[in-house]
Amino acid sequence: VKEISRIPASWGAYAWSIGKEDQRRGIHALKVGTALTLVSLLYILEPLFKGVGKNAMWAVITVVVVLEFTAGATICKGLNRGFGTVMAASLAFIIELVAVRSGKIFRGVFIGSSVFLIGFAATYLRFFPSIKKNYDYGVVIFLLTFNLITVSSFRQDDVLPLARDRLSTIAIGCAICLFMSLFVLPNWSGEDLHSCTVRKFEGLARSVEACVDEYFRDQDKDDNILDKQASRASIHTGYRAVLDSKSSDENLAHYASWEPRHSMHCYSYPWQKYVKLGSVLRHFAYTVAALHGCLESEIQTPTSVRSLFRNPCTRVAREVAKVLQELAVSIRNHHRCAPDVLSDHLHEALQDLNSAIRAQPRLFLGAKHGSTNSRMLMELNSSKHTTSRTTLPSFKTDTASLLERKNMKADQPPERNERGTLGRTLSKIAITSLEFSEALPFAAFASLLVEMVVRLELVIEEVKDLERSANFKEFMEYDHLT
Amino acid sequence: VKEISRIPASWGAYAWSIGKEDQRRGIHALKVGTALTLVSLLYILEPLFKGVGKNAMWAVITVVVVLEFTAGATICKGLNRGFGTVMAASLAFIIELVAVRSGKIFRGVFIGSSVFLIGFAATYLRFFPSIKKNYDYGVVIFLLTFNLITVSSFRQDDVLPLARDRLSTIAIGCAICLFMSLFVLPNWSGEDLHSCTVRKFEGLARSVEACVDEYFRDQDKDDNILDKQASRASIHTGYRAVLDSKSSDENLAHYASWEPRHSMHCYSYPWQKYVKLGSVLRHFAYTVAALHGCLESEIQTPTSVRSLFRNPCTRVAREVAKVLQELAVSIRNHHRCAPDVLSDHLHEALQDLNSAIRAQPRLFLGAKHGSTNSRMLMELNSSKHTTSRTTLPSFKTDTASLLERKNMKADQPPERNERGTLGRTLSKIAITSLEFSEALPFAAFASLLVEMVVRLELVIEEVKDLERSANFKEFMEYDHLT
Numbered sequence: 001v002k003e004i005s006r007i008p009a010s011w012g013a014y015a016w017s018i019g020k021e022d023q024r025r026g027i028h029a030l031k032v033g034t035a036l037t038l039v040s041l042l043y044i045l046e047p048l049f050k051g052v053g054k055n056a057m058w059a060v061i062t063v064v065v066v067l068e069f070t071a072g073a074t075i076c077k078g079l080n081r082g083f084g085t086v087m088a089a090s091l092a093f094i095i096e097l098v099a100v101r102s103g104k105i106f107r108g109v110f111i112g113s114s115v116f117l118i119g120f121a122a123t124y125l126r127f128f129p130s131i132k133k134n135y136d137y138g139v140v141i142f143l144l145t146f147n148l149i150t151v152s153s154f155r156q157d158d159v160l161p162l163a164r165d166r167l168s169t170i171a172i173g174c175a176i177c178l179f180m181s182l183f184v185l186p187n188w189s190g191e192d193l194h195s196c197t198v199r200k201f202e203g204l205a206r207s208v209e210a211c212v213d214e215y216f217r218d219q220d221k222d223d224n225i226l227d228k229q230a231s232r233a234s235i236h237t238g239y240r241a242v243l244d245s246k247s248s249d250e251n252l253a254h255y256a257s258w259e260p261r262h263s264m265h266c267y268s269y270p271w272q273k274y275v276k277l278g279s280v281l282r283h284f285a286y287t288v289a290a291l292h293g294c295l296e297s298e299i300q301t302p303t304s305v306r307s308l309f310r311n312p313c314t315r316v317a318r319e320v321a322k323v324l325q326e327l328a329v330s331i332r333n334h335h336r337c338a339p340d341v342l343s344d345h346l347h348e349a350l351q352d353l354n355s356a357i358r359a360q361p362r363l364f365l366g367a368k369h370g371s372t373n374s375r376m377l378m379e380l381n382s383s384k385h386t387t388s389r390t391t392l393p394s395f396k397t398d399t400a401s402l403l404e405r406k407n408m409k410a411d412q413p414p415e416r417n418e419r420g421t422l423g424r425t426l427s428k429i430a431i432t433s434l435e436f437s438e439a440l441p442f443a444a445f446a447s448l449l450v451e452m453v454v455r456l457e458l459v460i461e462e463v464k465d466l467e468r469s470a471n472f473k474e475f476m477e478y479d480h481l482t
Numbered sequence: 483v484k485e486i487s488r489i490p491a492s493w494g495a496y497a498w499s500i501g502k503e504d505q506r507r508g509i510h511a512l513k514v515g516t517a518l519t520l521v522s523l524l525y526i527l528e529p530l531f532k533g534v535g536k537n538a539m540w541a542v543i544t545v546v547v548v549l550e551f552t553a554g555a556t557i558c559k560g561l562n563r564g565f566g567t568v569m570a571a572s573l574a575f576i577i578e579l580v581a582v583r584s585g586k587i588f589r590g591v592f593i594g595s596s597v598f599l600i601g602f603a604a605t606y607l608r609f610f611p612s613i614k615k616n617y618d619y620g621v622v623i624f625l626l627t628f629n630l631i632t633v634s635s636f637r638q639d640d641v642l643p644l645a646r647d648r649l650s651t652i653a654i655g656c657a658i659c660l661f662m663s664l665f666v667l668p669n670w671s672g673e674d675l676h677s678c679t680v681r682k683f684e685g686l687a688r689s690v691e692a693c694v695d696e697y698f699r700d701q702d703k704d705d706n707i708l709d710k711q712a713s714r715a716s717i718h719t720g721y722r723a724v725l726d727s728k729s730s731d732e733n734l735a736h737y738a739s740w741e742p743r744h745s746m747h748c749y750s751y752p753w754q755k756y757v758k759l760g761s762v763l764r765h766f767a768y769t770v771a772a773l774h775g776c777l778e779s780e781i782q783t784p785t786s787v788r789s790l791f792r793n794p795c796t797r798v799a800r801e802v803a804k805v806l807q808e809l810a811v812s813i814r815n816h817h818r819c820a821p822d823v824l825s826d827h828l829h830e831a832l833q834d835l836n837s838a839i840r841a842q843p844r845l846f847l848g849a850k851h852g853s854t855n856s857r858m859l860m861e862l863n864s865s866k867h868t869t870s871r872t873t874l875p876s877f878k879t880d881t882a883s884l885l886e887r888k889n890m891k892a893d894q895p896p897e898r899n900e901r902g903t904l905g906r907t908l909s910k911i912a913i914t915s916l917e918f919s920e921a922l923p924f925a926a927f928a929s930l931l932v933e934m935v936v937r938l939e940l941v942i943e944e945v946k947d948l949e950r951s952a953n954f955k956e957f958m959e960y961d962h963l964t
Contacts, residue, residue, distance in 0.1 A: 018609055025609045033602035036629060040597045043633045043677045044590045057630055064626045108526045115522045120515035127500055148539055151525045247729045282492045289773035293933055357922065394717060442837065443925030444933075451926075453773055 001424040018366070024187050028069050035180045037065045055165040062173025062274030065192070072189035072255030074181035078174040080259070085170055088145035089163045091118070096153050107239060111150055118146055133254065144406070149359060171317030182260075190256035193249065193274050200242045201328035202283055204288060205321040211291050212317035215445065235292055242278075248276040250394040270469040273462075280462045286454045287448055294445045299441040309442065312353035316449050319346035320456055327463050336474055338465045350453060357446060506669050510551050511726035512811065513708030517662045521545045521655060537647040544655025549662060552738030554671035556663040559619055560656040563739070567652055571598070581635070593632055594852045600628055664742075672738035675731065675756050676813070681725045682763055683810035686770060687803040689720030690934070694799035697927065698792040717774055724760075724767040731760040752951040755944075762937075762944045770932045776927045783924040791924065794835035796932050801828035802938055809945050818949045818956055819942075832935060839928060866952050 019026040042048045042056040066077045085202050095114050122143040131139060149163055156162060179186075217228075246291045253271040322348065330337035421440045501508040524538040548559045577596050581589045604625040607613050613621060631645055638644060642945035663669075692713045700709075735753040804829065 015606070015610075019606070026605065026894040029602045029606040029609075032605040033598040036601040036625075037594050037598040040594055040629065040633050044594060044636055057634070060629045060633060064629065112519050112522060112526060112832065116515040118517040119518040122509045123514040124501070124508065125498070127511075128497075142544060143518075144543060147522065147542045147546065151522050151542060152539070154526055216685060223957035227781055243725070244728055287775065289768040290775075290930070293769065293772075293937075327577050356718050405714075440925050440929050444929030447773070447926030448791075453786055 008238045017145075020317060024069075024185075028187065028388060029187050031180050031184055032063075032067055034184075035063050035067055035176050036060070039176055040171070057165050058169040059176070062170050063177055066174060067177045069187060070252075070255055071181045071186045072194065072252075072257070072259040074177055075136055076134075076255055076258040077324040080135060082174055083376065084138040084141030085145045088142045089149060089167060089225075092146050092149035092153065092163065093160070094238060095150060099153070110185055111154055115147055115150060121145075137478065144296045188209040188256070188259055189252045190259055190269065190271065191253040192254065193256055193271065195477070196245070196249070196252065197274055197277060197281075198328050198332045199333065200245065200278070200325050203238035203241050204281065204285060205238075205324035205328070205476040207235050207288050208233045208291070208317050208324070209321040210238070211288065211295060212314055212449075214353035215291075215295055216306055216314060232295075235295075239285045241294065242281050243289065245278055246282070249275050254351045270466065272468055277459075277466055279460050280455075284452070284459050287452045287455055291445065291448050291452070294441060301440075306442060309353070309356055309446070310351065312356045313446065315349040316346070316353055316453070322454060323456060323460070327460070328466070329427065331463065332474075334335050334470075334472050336472045337463060346453065350450065485848070506551075506667075509667050510590045510669065514661050517549055517658050518542070521658055524651075524654070537651045540648050540651040541655035541658070543930045544652050545659055548656060548909055549659045549755045551670045552671040552674065552734075552737055553663045553670055554734075554739070554741040555587050556659055558737055558740040562617060562620030563623050563652065564656055566620040567649060570624045570627035571631060571649060574628050574635070574645070575642070577632060578635050590637065593637045595634055597629055597632060601625060604628075615650055650920040670783055672741055672751065672753065675738055675753065676949075678727070678731070678734065679759060679763075679812045680810050682727065682760070683806050683813065685720035685723050686763065686767060687720075687806035687810070689717050690773070690799050690806070691771050691803040692717045692720070693770065694796055694931075697773075698788055698796060701834055707736065714777075717777075721767045721774065724763050724792075724827060725771065727760055728764070731757050752948065754847055755948040757953055759941075759948055762941050766934070766937045766941050769930055769937055772928050773927065773934070776923060776930065783922075783927075788924060791835070791838055791928070794831060794838045795928065795931060797831040798828070798835055798935070801831050802934060805938060806943070809892055809942065812949070814952075816952075816954050819945060828935065832932065835928065835931070837863075839856040 022453055026103060038055070039059045062081065066074060066081055068074045099110050102110065122139050126136055126139050145166075149166075152162060213237065214228075214231055237283070253275045256269070258270040327337055329335075521538070522542045526540055544563065548556060548563055549558045550559060577593075579590050584592065604621050608618055608621050627648075631648075636646060679957075696710075696713055696717065735757045738751070738753045809819055811817075
């Protein structure tokens with residue numbers, strides 16, 4: 001018995017958690033309840049009932065169907081419903097004019113064939129992409145109303161009062177819906193889209209940083225498995241949210257375009273720019289996904305080699321993440337981003353990565369030629385340090401440490417070096433056993449990092465475009481400092 | 483006047499093209515027209531009207547709202563509408579039992595508060611993910627019907643006949659919809675999902691092949707710009723369709739799960755496996771997107787260097803494309819794929835790529851050290867050729883040809899070598915001016931190719947899993963040959 005009594009409690013907890021996740025859900029449910037009660041009063045209260053009569057039902061239907069979560073969706077549906085009804089009523093009236101003069105049988109045939117024709121045409125129209133996107137609901141309502149009025153007119157002589165009453169009740173229903181969604185704690189699609197875009201930037205920043213950290217994490221000291229899982233999960237959720245955002249972005253932008261402007265700065269708010277920014281961000285996120293792929297790849301550069309490049313790579317990633325964070329802050333505050341958001345630091349970090357890679361040419365030769373390479377390498381390195389722009393302190397001892405590691409590795413059995421995850425894939429192709437240069441995967445990693453910076457530029461251009469067309473406030477210095 | 487008369491003609495052409503794109507659209511529109519005419523007959527024909535009376539309207543509404551493009555969607559909506567109506571009617575009946583014994587005022591308050599409560603609860607329920615996914619429409623209909631019946635009961639003494647008539651007309655409407663969508667030229671969501679999955683494989687195969695071809699295309703002889711654009715477009719459409727497929731896949735699988743099984747081989751068809759396969763394919767497509775990124779990257783390996791690896795890379799890509807094509811054929815024919823679909827050819831191609839890369843270690847040194855490297859390289863190469871598994875004929879003259887090219891390049895001004903697309907990005911970071919090793923981008927390309935093969939394995943595993951659970955026909959030899 002105790003078991004059974006626990007079930008409603010767990011349901012309640014679940015329901016509570018859903019409401020807690022986004023408090024606007026509970027509020028929206030309360031709004032729907034209130035709107036329905038209001039519209040029911042039309043029927044229940046005597047003086048109101050005398051005005052609208054039995055057609056109050058249409059107001060109830062309208063409220064149930066039209067009142068949506070965000071204001072934009074409600075306006076879109078409400079206007080679609082309104083226009084669909086008006087147009088259907090007009091068309092039905094024209095058809096009625098023709099049908100009224102004829103006999104019963106001809107009238108039946110005429111109504112039947114017009115129902116068929118309009119049904120065919122309206123359904124076909126719904127396949128047009130532009131109609132489907134904006135007016136799908138309106139066409140359904142048009143079809144519905146047209147059929148109801150035309151068919152009813154067959155047995156009712158005067159169809160005009162019917163259409164008029166229905167229109168007025170639908171108007172009442174729409175008015176209640178619009179009032180509830182526009183003036184009582186409104187949820188704006190535009191704001192959702194805005195904050196969702198900001199969250200995307202933040203998620204990407206986290207992803208990039210966590211990804212590079214994870215790549216250079218010392219795999220031998222697996223100190224904290226939970227920590228590791230958490231960081232891997234954060235990489236994934238960060239860019240996955242961006243990759244999967246296409247349809248929700250488009251929906252939000254579509255509904256947002258129906259909302260009244262809530263900014264005084266420009267005539268029509270450029271919601272489509274958000275969609276475009278979203279697609280550029282997805283383009284950026286493909287690189288992050290590929291970076292993440294490097295983490296999970298079967299072929300891995302040994303930790304010893306990777307650690308040589310930890311500092312410059314981590315620096316590039318931090319700078320990229322910093323730029324993304326700055327963009328997020330500037331969008332959130334409706335401020336323009338700093339003109340030099342792509343900072344000199346990033347430039348320097350790239351230069352460092354560049355010189356670090358050029359300082360280690362021997363890595364791209366197979367491990368087997370270690371002895372020949374290391375000799376040549378020292379020679380190269382000495383000439384390199386004079387040409388490279390900066391000499392990083394952390395790279396001074398690299399040559400020695402690498403030689404040390406090489407020797408250490410030589411002591412271990414060769415299979416150990418090939419990485420132990422072979423068992424995971426069951427196929428006969430043991431790709432890990434191929435002797436690709438050990439540095440090849442790292443080269444891919446570094447190249448993706450650079451590619452990411454290139455795409456970051458595209459993102460910045462798109463953000464600036466958005467900020468221009470949305471008339472964001474001018475960039476101010478204190479903004480940059482906070 | 484002639485101008486104006488042309489507008490309807492162009493509209494007509496547009497409408498025709500939409501229907502031609504997918505002929506089922508026109509058929510569906512005809513089906514809707516027919517169903518509406520049938521249901522209108524309930525009202526128009528005298529004997530039928532006597533049976534259902536004015537409530538025939540509900541049948542019309544049902545047909546307009548429920549009849550969807552695919553059978554699964556229609557069943558889903560029809561059942562949701564049916565169950566929603568039945569449950570709402572039962573609940574309204576219970577509330578009526580309580581309300582009927584009390585006075586007019588108490589009755590009004592009681593009805594009003596129950597409308598509010600049920601409105602709140604039903605709207606809140608729609609936020610539950612599991613409800614939203616499967617029963618969203620049912621909850622809306624429940625709320626609609628409950629309100630209509632409860633509110634009507636206030637002024638109508640006997641609400642039972644009303645509910646019964648409404649139920650029976652809705653049942654008639656649903657029956658007509660189900661008949662039209664299940665037995666008259668049905669469109670199955672499951673078949674859509676199946677063929678859409680096959681198309682994804684084919685698109686990816688085209689993408690991979692075109693991408694590698696494009697990468698190794700000789701950029702100097704820009705013989706055919708149209709050709710180039712077409713091939714670039716085919717790369718993009720191929721993988722883009724996969725990347726953007728998430729929501730449409732889930733919808734199709736959801737509707738397909740409502741369809742009666744149309745295979746005799748297993749009890750419930752594993753539509754969710756298609757969704758899972760879709761997500762593994764997206765995982766694969768991220769690599770293709772990254773490969774495509776290599777094509778459009780600002781930093782490019784010079785054509786001369788790239789051409790060294792044309793043969794092995796193209797071979798790997800061809801083999802990958804071949805495997806994808808084979809998987810597409812096996813899925814399309816509901817046959818299991820060959821157990822050795824990941825062929826030895828692919829293995830060999832990878833080995834060749836491996837040895838080609840290991841045969842050119844000097845590429846990963848900067849161009850500035852050409853003289854030191856080329857000496858060492860020859861030394862290396864001679865020792866290499868004895869160990870490498872195969873000596874490709876095309877690689878015999880590489881050392882010589884590369885030296886030649888190096889010299890040629892040295893004659894040109896250095897800006898020419900840095901690739902001319904710099905003007906495209908306006909930022910101050912001229913990433914192309916960084917001196918990353920010229921081979922670094924190629925390393926990324928090769929590494930992505932290998933990564934692609936690894937992910938191909940995951941795809942094959944998922945396909946095999948799907949084929950097992952869907953009880954595809956056993957693999958037969960002749961299949962493999964065609």
